[in-house]
Amino acid sequence: MSRPDHDTLSQGEVYDLLSNARRRYVISYLRDRDEPVELTDLSRAVAAWENDTSVEELSDQQTKRVYVSLYQTHVPKLDDSGLVDYDQESGEIRLTSSVNELDTYLPAEEEAGVPWQLVYMAIAVVGLALYGAAALFPAAFGWLSLTLLGSVVMAAFAVVAAAHYLSARGT
Structure with a gap:
């Protein structure tokens, strides 16, 4: 009872x-x-x-x-x-x-959302590919400054991290 x-x-x-x-x-x-x-x-x-x-x-x-x-x-x-x-x-x-x-008290079912790990991985892969291409083919990528490329990749990580944080907060 x-x-x-x-x-x-x-x-x-x-x-x-x-x-x-x-x-x-x-x-x-x-x-x-x-x-x-x-x-x-x-x-x-x-x-x-x-x-x-x-x-x-x-x-x-x-x-x-x-x-x-x-x-x-x-x-x-x-x-x-x-x-x-x-x-x-x-x-x-x-x-x-x-x-x-x-x-x-039970965890909610995961909602379909942004697969953040894939976004981070895509930025890393594109950044590494561009660095590798610039290092292997300096004549073809002479217009690309490695300092500028590094800044763009870092900025992309920062923007995605901020979006991830705001998304997790529900804002």
Whole structure:
């Protein structure tokens, strides 16, 4: 039974709940399901994940070990926290809306943005190519001052670094 005395979980409680890989997997597995899941099915899914195999290839021992752990420790802890509802009579488990509280503590999915490492690499490659060309073919690049080239490359790095900084700040 979930606890009625707390409306929200503290940061410490969330980190404690998420500190165990089995509990994280249980939450992830249940998030992908629209209906309640039986503890036996959940145990098989967790055991298959942990043993990097299919549910069909699991041994009884592998499934039993996970079932006991979920039954005795992890599901009751998630139930007490209010993240899941666990009906011991039917053996069914389902997520509650409280699971959304975890999202504030989890890293956001990376947004598609500027691949800054590629921008820096492009500046370095172009700068090195121009330096190499000027050194290998001085007659063809006589118009190019190495001092000016160095200044332009440094300025390009400075501009990109400033843009990267402002982008990271969200400005």
